[in-house]
Amino acid sequence: MEAYTRNRSLFAKIESKLTRIESLIASISMVIMLVLSLLEIILRNFFHTGIPGASILIQYLVLWVSFFGAILAVRERHIKIDVAIAFVNDIWRRRLERPIFLFSTLVCGILFWHASRFWWDEWASSNPDERWVAALGIIFPVTFCLLMLHFALRAIIGPRSPKRVVK
Amino acid sequence: MTATIVIMLLALAALGVPLFIIIGAGGLVAVWSAGLDPAVLMIEMMRLATSPNLMAIPLFTLAGVVLSKGGAPERLIKLFTAGFGWMPGGLAVVVLITCAFFTALSGASGVTILALGGLLYPMLLREGYTKRFSLGLLTSSGSLGLLFPPSMVVLLYGIVAGVNIEQMFKAGFIPGVILLTMLALYSIFAGHKLEIKKHPFSWKVLKRAIRHGVWDLLLPVGIIVGLLGGYVTVTEAATCTAAYAIFLEMVIHRDLNPITQMPGFGKDRSLLEGIFREASVLSGSLMIILSVAMGLTNSMIDAQIPMKVMALLEQDVTSKMQFLMLLNLFLLLVGAVMDIFSATIVIVPLILPLAHRFGVDPIHLGIIFLANLEIGYMTPPVGINLFLASQRFKEPMLSLFRASLPFLFIMLLWLIMVTYVPTLSLWWQ
Amino acid sequence: DDTYILKFATLAPAGSTWMNVIKAWSEKVSKESQGRLQFKFYPGGVSGDEPDMLRKIKYGQLNGAAITGHGIGNIYSPARVLEMPFLFRTYAEVDYVRAKLMPEIQAGFRKNDYELLGWMEVGFVRIFSKTPINSMAELKKHRIWLWEGDPLATAFFAASGISPIPLPITEVFTSLSTGLIDTTLAPPLGAIALQWFTKTPYMTEDAMADGIGGLVVSSKFFNKLPKDLQGLLQRTGNEVSQQLLTETRKDNEKSVAVLQKNGITVTPAWKESETEINSIRDRAAADLAKSNYIPAEVYDRARKALVEFHQKK
Ligand code: NA
Numbered sequence: 075m076e077a078y079t080r081n082r083s084l085f086a087k088i089e090s091k092l093t094r095i096e097s098l099i100a101s102i103s104m105v106i107m108l109v110l111s112l113l114e115i116i117l118r119n120f121f122h123t124g125i126p127g128a129s130i131l132i133q134y135l136v137l138w139v140s141f142f143g144a145i146l147a148v149r150e151r152h153i154k155i156d157v158a159i160a161f162v163n164d165i166w167r168r169r170l171e172r173p174i175f176l177f178s179t180l181v182c183g184i185l186f187w188h189a190s191r192f193w194w195d196e197w198a199s200s201n202p203d204e205r206w207v208a209a210l211g212i213i214f215p216v217t218f219c220l221l222m223l224h225f226a227l228r229a230i231i232g233p234r235s236p237k238r239v240v241k
Numbered sequence: 242m243t244a245t246i247v248i249m250l251l252a253l254a255a256l257g258v259p260l261f262i263i264i265g266a267g268g269l270v271a272v273w274s275a276g277l278d279p280a281v282l283m284i285e286m287m288r289l290a291t292s293p294n295l296m297a298i299p300l301f302t303l304a305g306v307v308l309s310k311g312g313a314p315e316r317l318i319k320l321f322t323a324g325f326g327w328m329p330g331g332l333a334v335v336v337l338i339t340c341a342f343f344t345a346l347s348g349a350s351g352v353t354i355l356a357l358g359g360l361l362y363p364m365l366l367r368e369g370y371t372k373r374f375s376l377g378l379l380t381s382s383g384s385l386g387l388l389f390p391p392s393m394v395v396l397l398y399g400i401v402a403g404v405n406i407e408q409m410f411k412a413g414f415i416p417g418v419i420l421l422t423m424l425a426l427y428s429i430f431a432g433h434k435l436e437i438k439k440h441p442f443s444w445k446v447l448k449r450a451i452r453h454g455v456w457d458l459l460l461p462v463g464i465i466v467g468l469l470g471g472y473v474t475v476t477e478a479a480t481c482t483a484a485y486a487i488f489l490e491m492v493i494h495r496d497l498n499p500i501t502q503m504p505g506f507g508k509d510r511s512l513l514e515g516i517f518r519e520a521s522v523l524s525g526s527l528m529i530i531l532s533v534a535m536g537l538t539n540s541m542i543d544a545q546i547p548m549k550v551m552a553l554l555e556q557d558v559t560s561k562m563q564f565l566m567l568l569n570l571f572l573l574l575v576g577a578v579m580d581i582f583s584a585t586i587v588i589v590p591l592i593l594p595l596a597h598r599f600g601v602d603p604i605h606l607g608i609i610f611l612a613n614l615e616i617g618y619m620t621p622p623v624g625i626n627l628f629l630a631s632q633r634f635k636e637p638m639l640s641l642f643r644a645s646l647p648f649l650f651i652m653l654l655w656l657i658m659v660t661y662v663p664t665l666s667l668w669w670q
Numbered sequence: 671d672d673t674y675i676l677k678f679a680t681l682a683p684a685g686s687t688w689m690n691v692i693k694a695w696s697e698k699v700s701k702e703s704q705g706r707l708q709f710k711f712y713p714g715g716v717s718g719d720e721p722d723m724l725r726k727i728k729y730g731q732l733n734g735a736a737i738t739g740h741g742i743g744n745i746y747s748p749a750r751v752l753e754m755p756f757l758f759r760t761y762a763e764v765d766y767v768r769a770k771l772m773p774e775i776q777a778g779f780r781k782n783d784y785e786l787l788g789w790m791e792v793g794f795v796r797i798f799s800k801t802p803i804n805s806m807a808e809l810k811k812h813r814i815w816l817w818e819g820d821p822l823a824t825a826f827f828a829a830s831g832i833s834p835i836p837l838p839i840t841e842v843f844t845s846l847s848t849g850l851i852d853t854t855l856a857p858p859l860g861a862i863a864l865q866w867f868t869k870t871p872y873m874t875e876d877a878m879a880d881g882i883g884g885l886v887v888s889s890k891f892f893n894k895l896p897k898d899l900q901g902l903l904q905r906t907g908n909e910v911s912q913q914l915l916t917e918t919r920k921d922n923e924k925s926v927a928v929l930q931k932n933g934i935t936v937t938p939a940w941k942e943s944e945t946e947i948n949s950i951r952d953r954a955a956a957d958l959a960k961s962n963y964i965p966a967e968v969y970d971r972a973r974k975a976l977v978e979f980h981q982k983k
């Protein structure tokens with residue numbers, strides 16, 4: 075964390091604030107998911123009942139937990155097949171970072187646009203009883219929007235010096 | 242045009258663009274060139290939300306992070322050393338058996354490495370195994386129990402191919418045990434060559450180790466009894482495992498602080514190093530790939546590409562031997578680029594009629610199919626075990642692939658045995 | 671001079687009765703149109719669950735589908751009054767009421783951008799379970815599958831005080847194997863086609879409801895076709911759905927015998943009184959009317975038609 079507070083630029087501050095909020099959402103979703111599914115097990119096995127809508131809520135919480143984790147992974151480490159990077163020296167490696175982040179921003183931006191369109195359609199065409207389920211689906215546009223934002227911030231802030239890479 | 246784009250995307254991937262961006266971009270290109278609305282990619286993502294065993298991924302991950310951040314590795318290493326340290330390669334054998342068991346009960350969804358990797362990796366290193374051997378062992382162990390009940394993949398094959406599930410499990414038993422034995426023998430050999438220190442066996446030490454580690458031991462015992470006894474489902478097992486792990490580390494052993502370590506509330510690092518957060522990052526970087534990959538698979542189905550490939554294959558094949566050889570090559574390729582669940586749904590209906598024509602039993606075909614796809618877990622570019630191990634151990638995929646080569650070689654030998662000796666799968670008929 | 675490709679999806683697996691009949695239909699259409707209208711098939715759920723298929727139709731990836739009541743509910747939900755639980759007991763009742771409602775159902779589909787080419791059935795739905803179910807009270811103790819996002823079944827379970835487990839249909843078999851659920855609802859034919867019966871040794875004598883089905887294409891695709899091809903699709907669609915209807919009824923009858931031969935025990939009719947079961951049905955109907963899923967006047971019309979049928983007899 076020290077590594078980030080040292081960088082006092084406005085964009086670094088925005089990134090840091092965003093990350094805190096996202097961490098909070100990811101952690102809280104994880105706790106709710108665990109508690110809800112424990113409750114469901116107890117109710118179902120000992121009382122032959124359940125919480126209405128809990129299973130669907132849990133299904134979406136899995137996505138909230140995971141996709142917010144994926145957003146946080148932008149600053150840490152996403153899964154890569156960086157085969158060629160082993161043959162590139164350090165200077166070039168840092169030069170490549172900005173274009174890579176820009177490309178990722180672009181792809182997430184396009185996916186964000188289509189996710190929004192799709193989500194809006196789903197929400198508008200859902201019947202009133204199921205509107206809450208459609209509302210939970212907003213995780214898709216939100217995910218791509220935040221991914222886009224983080225990749226853009228990374229592109230603006232630029233490469234980190236090797237010392238400042240967390241872990 | 243298409244070829245240019247594919248090559249460009251592969252180059253970008255090689256230079257370090259995150260894999261989900263590459264697959265997402267590939268999905269976009271695929272829908273554009275087919276004249277489809279990119280919103281169909283989102284339909285596929287929605288489908289991911291409804292898959293009922295998905296919940297097991299973040300929860301088993303959470304249990305793994307909790308256990309590995311707590312004192313479980315230390316307790317277990319004492320216990321295993323006391324129990325198996327006397328034999329050469331003892332710990333490696335324990336790793337193989339544990340992973341095989343865990344993979345089966347976690348539905349072969351890839352969580353083995355996440356849940357056990359953090360625990361077993363430091364144990365192996367401390368015992369004196371080389372980094373390379375340890376990484377190779379763990380990377381290839383992640384899919385080892387694929388053929389044992391209650392593996393979800395076997396269930397899925399049975400449904401798609403319309404064969405009896407119990408018979409599938411019966412057929413998979415001996416091949417599964419053979420692979421375990423082959424890898425165990427290699428591990429014993431490696432342990433011998435690496436001159437891993439053998440510990441003299443002592444009842445006193447073992448008893449003390451059991452007393453310390455009894456609560457950890459109860460976890461796998463609970464899962465076996467719960468699952469095989471039919472008391473809990475896979476998702477329930479995942480929930481209970483996570484809850485038990487938290488209880489164990491927070492209440493019984495008090496290795497984890499419920500405020501500063503679980504959510505990560507600290508003085509000036511609020512929430513940034515918490516265990517819940519780490520588990521969500523680990524499962525999230527896998528889930529985002531899964532969700533975009535479903536979009537790409539959809540484009541392949543839409544263009545009926547798998548069907549066309551099979552039609553080509555159909556033209557030149559004349560004998561059963563030739564068919565089986567080509568089938569293996571084809572399936573190894575499929576395993577390289579597809580995950581096992583989509584592959585089962587898409588490929589099995591296509592190869593079934595061909596297998597029938599060449600006199601291959603559908604149950605034997607299932608074992609061949611799953612054996613190939615099991616190898617596919619550790620072949621790039623889409624190798625779930627490589628992804629997970631790369632994420633868990635913070636190592637580049639290429640070096641993990643290199644580390645698992647000896648294990649891959651053994652598995653290929655095993656694949657040949659399973660393919661050309663049908664009796665191994667069909668002895669009970 | 672233009673050729674049209676109809677991308678057509680269904681849950682029915684390749685090689686099943688349904689898929690064979692539909693394949694024959696496609697060959698007929700292709701032949702009679704001299705190759706100007708051709709089908710491309712996505713069977714066995716490769717395109718996902720029915721709501722997924724309809725989404726893909728909406729965004730133009732698919733053009734048509736053979737769907738059951740679950741999908742029909744997403745197009746024109748009032749049509750599902752025909753599969754209201756415990757409303758119909760015989761095929762004759764169903765046929766009479768359906769004929770009365772058909773014009774408004776067809777109009778309803780068209781208003782929602784679909785062309786209904788033919789009407790069919792999956793048949794009377796039974797309850798399949800791992801342990802015998804002899805009453806509503808016993809049903810409550812089971813882990814029952816709810817087709818995810820199905821308001822009709824949701825309303826029925828809510829009215830009966832049952833908390834079911836929502837899953838997509840593509841996950842039912844594995845969930846039966848893992849124990850996530852121990853009870854499913856299916857017509858006998860479906861239980862065999864999807865292999866569910868291998869996990870559930872008990873089947874109820876009582877049928878819950880008559881599962882409906884339909885052959886649909888999107889209006890977007892249909893309106894693009896020249897008049898002669900539209901006519902061809904409608905005519906042959908209607909013929910093939912008649913054929914599917916009779917074959918399904920025959921197959922369902924045969925399936926009960928096949929199931930019994932495979933060791934399935936049929937549990938006798940439930941102990942609950944007719945009034946009790948009817949009150950559950952009416953509460954569910956009231957619930958569905960509130961959300962306008964099945965408007966009250968549609969339910970009333972269906973019941974009136976039913977009374978009319980019995981008076982005529
Ligand atoms: Na696994």
Ligand code: NA
Nearest residue numbers: 576577617623
């Ligand atoms: Na692979």
